[in-house]
Amino acid sequence: MGALGKPIILMVAMYVFLKFVLPYIPGSAPLPSSLIVLYLLLTAAGIVIFQTLSGESKDAFWGPMQRFLTGENIGGMQAIRYAVLILFPLLVGWQTYGSTAASDVPPSESRTIHPAPPGEYTGLSNPVQKTPENIMQGKGFYAAFCSPCHGANFDGKGPAARGFNPPPANFADPTTIAMLQESYLFWRIKKGGVGLPIEGAPWKSAMPRWEAELPDEWIWKIILGEYDGAHQSPRTWE
């Protein structure tokens, strides 16, 4: 298969792995293309070093390339050579144009959905007993104050939700309140969107600052009602 075959297969395999396999490994994420290019360059550098260790392997590695670029009487390869010699500068030009052209895309806004709460809101336990009466009362408050956005079904699809970006949280989703402690919900309800730190993009949140309108006890009851209605349990450290 020639000294050039294995490196090419290795490069293709590396690209396929980085681009199409790695992102699907749990806990991973798609790599930025600049990082993929960097990894491929490192792979290529490694291959070149390996292939040029001995004079023999060096000739086997560079020989076909040299023949391809300068050899005579190479038949059909001649056409491919010209194609490569024409395409390579065009690709470089295209890439340069793409990297200098002004972006048409609005600034990306990465927003942390559950940023860290202030210290005084960690580890608080719900002072309200989890009794059927309190849960029912909490659901009543939820229906009055929260359901217009967060929905009667606790799914974030209330009638007032449609215009808001970010959308109201879906409590039935296992990645929202099920991952959080009651203490965290108490903070988010009490201080609302304006209480978020900068990574939470507080300027975009429509969540009211309920401390201005609801007593703490009602907020704790709402939390009971929310977990019960959404069929979720608060996160605990046990």
Add this chain to the structure above:
Amino acid sequence: MKPANLVMQRVLRGGSAAIAAMIIGGASLSFAQESVAVRAAIVTGGLPVDDPNAAAWSTAAPATFPMSPQVHWPNRIQEVTVQDVIVRAMHDGKQVVFLLEYRDPTQDPDDGAALEFMVGDKKAHFAHGQPMLQVEGGPVNIWFWKHKTDQAVDMTAKGFGTLKAQEHQDVKAKGAYANGTWKIVFTRNLSTDHPDEDVQITPGNFINVAFAVWDGRKDGAGELVEKGSQKAVSSWWYFRADAPPDYSGYMYAAIAVTLALGFQFVLIRKLKKGQ
């Protein structure tokens, strides 16, 4: 060399060119951010100032934004008439015009609409730039149109209860109602002399914009249903006035192509000499 080997080599060599293309091309194929923005293209033949029904508007790309009842602070409202606003814009390098369009079944004297912008570099909360607890916010500039006067009021706010008309009125507006639809044109210079209270629009830059609408209908008791903070609102979205065309990218591309050709030329010459 055996024919099979030759074919294999050809395939592999062709493949190496394809990989190069994939690597080089892939670097520019980043994922587009999903965001909605109003874009104002540059117009040379005069802006449709004061004319919500001008034919020129059909050439401007519409952007549609969903609306919600204002539930963020009291007094709230649970239900509003207007569900979406369609926004178009254009500019001529000196002035910018916005066309706000929305369905409203009734034409009432108290119908109203507004654009809101962040002013300066600091982020402002979309609810009148109200103070945020952990982030220092900036003011907002509000362009408020009311059917009763068919004029715009250029306003400033930084928190609830701070909304006031500015000393310098820089915005013009005109509305037209037909077939259950309001169309309102807002006009202003891209920049003003008051950067502390007016949004400054620099072509090429994205800025934050939000929308509000009041349906001035009355309930059975003759009371206004939507008034003051009881209105339809949108979240922050983006607005950009297009920059004049920039051809420098073509020049850089040409330089890059020349360099790549030169590299190939030198490489092949060296290889040939080495043989």
